[in-house]
Amino acid sequence: MKKFVLPFLFFISICSYSQNSPLTVIGNNNGVPEQLSMVALKSVMNGNQAKWSNGQKVVIALMKLTTDAGKSICSKIYGKTAAEITKHWLMVSMKGAIDAPVFFNTAADLQNFVVKTSGAIGVFSGSVTTSSAKTVLIDGKNTF
Amino acid sequence: MFIGVKTKILLTVLAIVLLFTIFSFYYFPAQQGKTLLTNYKSEVQNQAKTIALGASIALSEQNFKGLKTAMDFVKENEELKFVSLIQKDTVWNDGHTDFSIEENILSSFPENHSHQTDIATNDSIIVMKAPFSTDIMNGEIMLGVSTDSINVRKRKIRFTALLISTAIFLVGMLIGLWLSRNISHPVLALRKAAKRVGEGDLTSEVKSSSKDEIGELAIAFNNMVKDIKKLSDLTLHQEKEKQQLLASQNEALEKQVEERTSELRKSLEKLQSAQAQLVQAEKMASLGELTAGIAHEIQNPLNFVNNFSDLNTELLDELQEELQKGNTEDVQQLIKDLRENETKIVFHGKRADTIVKNMLQHSRSNSSGIKEETDINALVDEYLRLAYHGQRAKNKSFNAILKTDYDESIGKINILSQDIGRVVLNLLTNAFYIVNEKKEMNISQYDPTISVSTKRKDNFVEIRISDNGNGIPEKIVDKIFQPFFTTKPTGQGTGLGLSLSYDIIVKGHGGNLSVNTKEGEGTDFIIQLPYKS
Numbered sequence: 001m002k003k004f005v006l007p008f009l010f011f012i013s014i015c016s017y018s019q020n021s022p023l024t025v026i027g028n029n030n031g032v033p034e035q036l037s038m039v040a041l042k043s044v045m046n047g048n049q050a051k052w053s054n055g056q057k058v059v060i061a062l063m064k065l066t067t068d069a070g071k072s073i074c075s076k077i078y079g080k081t082a083a084e085i086t087k088h089w090l091m092v093s094m095k096g097a098i099d100a101p102v103f104f105n106t107a108a109d110l111q112n113f114v115v116k117t118s119g120a121i122g123v124f125s126g127s128v129t130t131s132s133a134k135t136v137l138i139d140g141k142n143t144f
Numbered sequence: 145m146f147i148g149v150k151t152k153i154l155l156t157v158l159a160i161v162l163l164f165t166i167f168s169f170y171y172f173p174a175q176q177g178k179t180l181l182t183n184y185k186s187e188v189q190n191q192a193k194t195i196a197l198g199a200s201i202a203l204s205e206q207n208f209k210g211l212k213t214a215m216d217f218v219k220e221n222e223e224l225k226f227v228s229l230i231q232k233d234t235v236w237n238d239g240h241t242d243f244s245i246e247e248n249i250l251s252s253f254p255e256n257h258s259h260q261t262d263i264a265t266n267d268s269i270i271v272m273k274a275p276f277s278t279d280i281m282n283g284e285i286m287l288g289v290s291t292d293s294i295n296v297r298k299r300k301i302r303f304t305a306l307l308i309s310t311a312i313f314l315v316g317m318l319i320g321l322w323l324s325r326n327i328s329h330p331v332l333a334l335r336k337a338a339k340r341v342g343e344g345d346l347t348s349e350v351k352s353s354s355k356d357e358i359g360e361l362a363i364a365f366n367n368m369v370k371d372i373k374k375l376s377d378l379t380l381h382q383e384k385e386k387q388q389l390l391a392s393q394n395e396a397l398e399k400q401v402e403e404r405t406s407e408l409r410k411s412l413e414k415l416q417s418a419q420a421q422l423v424q425a426e427k428m429a430s431l432g433e434l435t436a437g438i439a440h441e442i443q444n445p446l447n448f449v450n451n452f453s454d455l456n457t458e459l460l461d462e463l464q465e466e467l468q469k470g471n472t473e474d475v476q477q478l479i480k481d482l483r484e485n486e487t488k489i490v491f492h493g494k495r496a497d498t499i500v501k502n503m504l505q506h507s508r509s510n511s512s513g514i515k516e517e518t519d520i521n522a523l524v525d526e527y528l529r530l531a532y533h534g535q536r537a538k539n540k541s542f543n544a545i546l547k548t549d550y551d552e553s554i555g556k557i558n559i560l561s562q563d564i565g566r567v568v569l570n571l572l573t574n575a576f577y578i579v580n581e582k583k584e585m586n587i588s589q590y591d592p593t594i595s596v597s598t599k600r601k602d603n604f605v606e607i608r609i610s611d612n613g614n615g616i617p618e619k620i621v622d623k624i625f626q627p628f629f630t631t632k633p634t635g636q637g638t639g640l641g642l643s644l645s646y647d648i649i650v651k652g653h654g655g656n657l658s659v660n661t662k663e664g665e666g667t668d669f670i671i672q673l674p675y676k677s
């Protein structure tokens with residue numbers, strides 16, 4: 001465990017301070033709407049919404065909070081530290097009503113997951129490399 | 145107290161079965177329950193640990209998949225009461241010198257479930273904790289599981305145990321019954337047979353098919369009974385043989401005894417007839433003695449009768465002459481003489497008549513057996529003369545001095561006169577014989593003398609017949625009264641004289657016959673006859 005302690009602390013500090021990577025939201029073709037407001041996105045990301053309008057289960061895909069994109073997610077979507085988000089999801093997943101987000105190291109992996117998983121909505125930074133998923137507009141913007 | 149083999153075996157088996165039953169009914173389910181609880185506890189603990197691991201992974205790696213799987217797995221458990229995540233924060237004071245631990249229930253399932261952090265395992269709930277520690281936070285997973293299912297399973301176990309123990313009990317009892325029957329049956333049969341043998345029934349046999357020690361015992365017992373039976377049969381047989389032998393010997397003996405008896409009877413009969421003949425002979429002998437005497441006695445009167453008849457014939461001739469002469473005086477004298485002679489003829493004729501009558505009477509003796517009043521003196525005197533003349537008839541030259549001394553006061557005495565006459569005759573015959581014998585020895589200055597005396601005593605009459613012969617030798621004096629004892633030459637004496645005399649005096653009259661003798665000087669025979677007999 002100790003092996004991880006130092007890198008963790010390092011990542012967390014990075015997450016708190018570099019929050020400038022632009023974020024893109026993509027969604028699986030099944031269930032995920034074309035566009036969302038920032039408020040709605042934050043609500044979904046906090047696990048307040050279990051299903052999409054078509055009844056498809058909401059699956060959240062995020063970049064690891066220790067990555068640059070992850071740090072951006074911390075500040076722009078949650079406004080909390082990585083530790084606080086983790087604790088939050090720990091509590092949510094303990095209750096089991098909503099699945100905790102799946103975290104990825106690379107944008108490619110994330111996009112791949114979203115393409116394959118129905119109702120999946122992913123947040124990352126970088127360009128969209130797949131055509132099989134749609135880019136969800138947040139407050140009418142591709143990136144924020 | 146008597147406890148049979150059957151009961152003992154049954155009790156033993158019952159005890160064992162009860163032990164087993166108690167074991168299977170109490171110990172086994174209790175142990176099972178414990179194990180069950182322990183297992184369940186460790187299972188719950190594992191689940192808590194899994195969740196804790198999932199939580200720590202989720203926290204450190206932002207990978208919530210494992211936690212979800214663990215949670216899903218736990219939630220499948222219907223007994224789940226709650227799952228809680230307790231955050232333990234170390235709160236330091238301002239100077240960072242001391243801290244306290246704040247416990248905060250972060251999350252729990254099911255929703256809205258609330259509990260204290262210090263809830264512990266009790267009868268209805270199992271509470272397990274698993275700590276986790278990450279950079280982000282420390283805490284523990286707390287899992288609460290109801291014990292209902294365990295209790296149900298415990299009940300099931302108990303029920304199963306009840307079933308099993310009942311089955312064990314039943315089977316055990318059946319085995320016990322079978323065992324006790326199997327063991328006790330032959331033992332009881334043996335005991336019964338032994339009792340019967342004890343009562344003497346040697347036919348009893350034990351039927352035992354069991355191939356064990358008891359079976360061997362039964363076989364041994366049967367063999368033993370057979371041996372005993374053989375032995376007792378042998379003994380019985382021997383006893384029977386002995387009895388048969390005894391019986392046959394008895395029979396043979398009885399036969400012999402019978403034969404002997406009949407032989408004895410025959411010889412006794414012969415003897416009796418011989419004795420009768422002898423007695424008859426003795427009678428005839430004494431008759432012979434008498435005849436001689438009688439002949440003399442009759443001769444005497446006959447001589448008188450003849451002489452006087454001759455004399456009378458002469459006197460009648462003289463009378464005829466004198467009548468023709470007419471000499472009346474002489475005639476008268478002659479008639480007077482004739483009459484005197486006639487009287488003498490009649491006297492002597494009568495005497496002869498009496499003698500003959502007496503003789504007849506003697507030969508008829510013993511026939512009447514009736515005692516009559518008898519003049520002893522007359523009787524003795526008559527037989528003295530008869531005996532003397534008998535002796536003289538045999539030996540013309542014989543002479544003896546006869547001395548008599550009769551006690552006239554005796555009077556008449558009630559006796560069998562002929563028998564007493566015979567006794568007197570016997571004693572006198574013996575006396576005359578012995579003095580004659582001595583006389584013939586030509587001893588000088590010897591005058592054969594026979595003395596006869598009678599004497600009246602207080603209750604009896606004594607007749608003493610004495611001689612001056614040679615007496616009786618001491619050697620034989622004890623034997624003279626024995627029948628057939630005689631010293632006379634063969635053919636002369638029967639040896640019955642004294643024996644018969646003794647019988648007549650002692651048995652016939654209740655009197656006594658004794659002898660006094662001195663060798664070379666003479667013998668006294670003493671007859672004692674009671675007045676009343």
Ligand SMILES: Nc1ncnc2c1ncn2[C@@H]1O[C@H](COP(=O)(O)OP(=O)(O)OP(=O)(O)O)[C@@H](O)[C@H]1O
Nearest residue numbers: 574575578615630631632637638639640641642667
């Ligand atoms: N007066 C006597 N003196 C000596 N001996 C006598 C006298 N009387 C009897 N005896 C002895 O006793 C014996 C037995 O006498 P007994 O009259 O019984 O028989 P017997 O005279 O021998 O024979 P029987 O009388 O039959 O002719 C005689 O043989 C004789 O030896």
Ligand SMILES: [Mg+2]
Nearest residue numbers: 570574641642
């Ligand atoms: Mg004689």
